[in-house]
Amino acid sequence: DAGVTQSPTHLIKTRGQQVTLRCSPKSGHDTVSWYQQALGQGPQFIFQYYEEEERQRGNFPDRFSGHQFPNYSSELNVNALLLGDSALYLCASSLSFVGYEQYFGPGTRLTVT
């Protein structure tokens, strides 16, 4: 049983560029959440997708957007990259309405130069 997978593992971008990160949830899970973990900090909630719609959103600007596909996989898009967007981006999956635990992928390390 595959767990949560994310791609790519590492990414280097330049300020002003756009980036897309991808996530496949754990088998049987229907909900995907995205988190940003800056160096030395705890993860911060970006948003959550369920039934292909954004259900919850944290305090992140509109430059951060997402999508969920019919197979429950998800993408995180960040436009107009800033140096401060450099972080580990974590995807987590869960089964909606059954407990609240979320299972995390290994993350994508984004470096903005």
Added chain:
Amino acid sequence: AQSVTQLDSHVSVSEGTPVLLRCNYSSSYSPSLFWYVQHPNKGLQLLLKYTSAATLVKGINGFEAEFKKSETSFHLTKPSAHMSDAAEYFCVVSDRGGTSYGKLTFGQGTILTVHP
């Protein structure tokens, strides 16, 4: 609204001695509480969870946590530390209702160092 405070940013213990990582939470609703562990350059692994059943929760690798509503605490303990326990630990809260439903709020993390 929900929030978490981890009272120690660093904890250092000797191998074989007890571990105590402290966590206080704030929640507008009955909370779910979790401890996650993150080893260097790895993702987050769920250690244990509290979701309104028994207040003493047992997790993996010998870790336990006790939910104390009167103290709004959820401290993580282990009777005997092992070298492999060295990692960063996060206390996490999720409101089971309201506008924060389904959202995890993480503490700032506690780095556990285990000395031989």
